[in-house]
Every structure is written in structure tokens, then in C-alpha cells.
Amino acid sequence: MTIAMDYERVFEIGAVFRAENSYTHRHLCEFTGLDVEMVIKRHYSEVMDIVDRLFVTIFDGLNERCKKELELVRKQYPFEPLKYKPLRLTFEEGVKMLKDAGMEVDPLGDLNTEAERKLGQLVLDKYGTEFYILHRYPLAVRPFYTMPCYDDPLYSYSFDVFIRGEEIISGAQRIHVPELLAERAQACGIDVYKISTYMDSFRYGVLQHGGFGVGLERVVMLFCGLKNIRQASLFPRDPHRLSP
Structure with missing residues (x-):
């Protein structure tokens, strides 16, 4: 909606709350989110360009300026330094x-945790990086507001970003045409009336745009090779812990 107000690039960093019964090593009910939206001038790869530059800069900065802190973490929780460089692969x-x-994978389905971890190892072995982007996901496994690929409507202009075989980012080009947005919402079983405020913001025209969301505790966990995201949160909140 802010893009529709003629802000070409916007971001926010703040608390995110998710009421999910996720009992895993990488999920929290409250985490710090970095959310970015930006105008796309030609192609949704422009969003991935931002991801590449942003995270390579972050990782370089951590390694250069936080050596003492990383060494303190390493003494208590030994880990190998992250191997990273820009790399993009299509979902296919x-x-x-x-x-x-030798893995059985649905070419139009989503990857499960086992497949993601296996792919992370395969990418490391072949390309020498533990940080990469997987893009052009099947449309059926992405949210209703994800833009379908113009050349193949079975796929979408979307991506996930991985570190050490685990997802840290989901992103995509958003549908900015109200008629297509309504069509996709109905196809996904969503009551268009309930999202009318969102859809109305596009009715007077908005530039094509895309963005992504990052869970920062998960980035810390994976950069430092920690085994549990609770080790990367000062006051972790999960389905069993509300306080302190």
C-alpha cells in the first residue's frame, strides 16, 4: 500500500507475532522481522539483486567487525565459518x-525440510556456497498475491533464500492488478470481501513491485551454526513460553 503512495522503496524492522503451533528448532511465536518492498522497473530479479548485495554486505561486515564476538560464540558453540557468495538456481x-x-520430489510441489537440507548440501558440494537463492517456485505453493510467471503460469515470480540448507527469506513479485488479484484470491478459496481494503489500494494504479521478509533470529542462528533458534533470541517466545 505504501508503494501505491509513490514510495519506490520501503522497509521496516520490528517485532513479528505468529500464532502457530510450530514446535521446531527454527520457529518462534515472536521474532524480529526485516520486511522490504520495492518498485520493479523491468524484472523481479531486481529484488533478488537487493538480497544478494544486502546479505553479502552483512556477512562481510560481521566477519570484519565482529571477530571477537564470533570467537566467543565459537568457543561455546563451535561452528565453521559460513561459506557464501551470490548464487541463484531455479526451482526446476x-x-x-x-x-x-536419488530423491523423490514433486516438480510442482513444495520442498520439505529433508529436501531443503539435502539441496543445501548438494549446492555446497557443487558451487562451494551455503548461501543461495532458489526462485521460480510453483504457483500452487505460494500465497495468492504472488505474480504468476508470464511465460508459464504453473510457476511464479517468487523465491526463497537459504543458509546451510534452511530457509531465511521468502520473497516475490506481488500482483498489482486488482482483477488478477481477485481471480487468484478466489482460486485459493479466499473471500475477496475480507481483503477489499488491500485490493482497493491498487485500483487507481500502482507500479509493479516486489519484496521479501527476513527472520533475523534465524539468520543469526544459521550464520553462527547454532542448533536452536532460541539460542539466538534474548527472550524466546514459543507455544510453551510466554515469560519472562
Whole structure:
């Protein structure tokens, strides 16, 4: 909605609350989120360009300016320094790598945790990086507001970003045409009336745009090779812990 107000790039960093019964090593009910939205001038790869530059800069900065802090963490929780460089693979390329390695994968479905971890190892072995972007996900596994690919409506202009075989970011080009947004919402079983305020913000025209959301505790956990996201949160909140 802010993009529709003619702000070409916006971001926020703040608390995110999710009422999910997620009992895993990488989920919290409250975490710090970095959310970015930006105008796309030609192609949704512009959003991924921001991701590449942002996180390589963050990782370089941590390694250069936080050596003492990282060494303190390493003494208590030994870990290997993160191997990283910009790398993009399409979802189809990722599926092929997994199938070549003997895994059964639905080419139009989502990757489960096991497949994500396996792909992370395959990418490390082949490309020498533990940080990469997987893009052009099947449309059926993405939110209703994700833009379908113009050249193949079975796929979408969307992406996930991984560190050490675990997702840290989901992003995509958003649908900015109200008629298409309504069509996709109905196809996904969503009552258009309940999202009318959101849709109305696009009725007077808005530039094509995209963005992404980052869970910062998960980034810390994976950068430092920690085993549980609760080790990366000062006051972790999960389905069993509200206080302190």
C-alpha cells in the first residue's frame, strides 16, 4: 500500500507475532522481522539483486567487525565459518539436482525440510556456497498475491533464500492488478470481501513491485551454526513460553 503512495522503496524492522503451533528448532511465536518492498522497473530479479548485495554486505561486515564476538560464540558453540557468495538456481534446477541424487520430489510441489537440507548440501558440494537463492517456485505453493510467471503460469515470480540448507527469506513479485488479484484470491478459496481494503489500494494504479521478509533470529542462528533458534533470541517466545 505504501508503494501505491509513490514510495519506490520501503522497509521496516520490528517485532513479528505468529500464532502457530510450530514446535521446531527454527520457529518462534515472536521474532524480529526485516520486511522490504520495492518498485520493479523491468524484472523481479531486481529484488533478488537487493538480497544478494544486502546479505553479502552483512556477512562481510560481521566477519570484519565482529571477530571477537564470533570467537566467543565459537568457543561455546563451535561452528565453521559460513561459506557464501551470490548464487541463484531455479526451482526446476533444484528439483533436478535432488532427483539426480536419488530423491523423490514433486516438480510442482513444495520442498520439505529433508529436501531443503539435502539441496543445501548438494549446492555446497557443487558451487562451494551455503548461501543461495532458489526462485521460480510453483504457483500452487505460494500465497495468492504472488505474480504468476508470464511465460508459464504453473510457476511464479517468487523465491526463497537459504543458509546451510534452511530457509531465511521468502520473497516475490506481488500482483498489482486488482482483477488478477481477485481471480487468484478466489482460486485459493479466499473471500475477496475480507481483503477489499488491500485490493482497493491498487485500483487507481500502482507500479509493479516486489519484496521479501527476513527472520533475523534465524539468520543469526544459521550464520553462527547454532542448533536452536532460541539460542539466538534474548527472550524466546514459543507455544510453551510466554515469560519472562
